[in-house]
Amino acid sequence: MFFKWRSFRRGVVTCACEPEWPGLRAVVDGHEVAGVPSPEGSSPLVLMLGLSASCTGCGAEYPYTWAVAPRG
Numbered sequence: 001m002f003f004k005w006r007s008f009r010r011g012v013v014t015c016a017c018e019p020e021w022p023g024l025r026a027v028v029d030g031h032e033v034a035g036v037p038s039p040e041g042s043s044p045l046v047l048m049l050g051l052s053a054s055c056t057g058c059g060a061e062y063p064y065t066w067a068v069a070p071r072g
């Protein structure tokens, strides 16, 4: 938990992809799900479960708010 906060420092989390953040993914209950950027704030599910999304390209942890994408 505390390690996460330390890694949250400005400038530490970067996406190496071009363009940045081609896609987001997260693991929910052992299953990989897609995520979408959510500038208005993370979805209740994300906040409730304390999920973190990472880049599908380079694996960097997504530092902004996001939501789990609806399942097609």
Ligand SMILES: [Zn+2]
Pocket: 015, 016, 017, 020, 021, 022, 055, 056, 057, 058, 059, 060
């Ligand atoms: Zn990336």
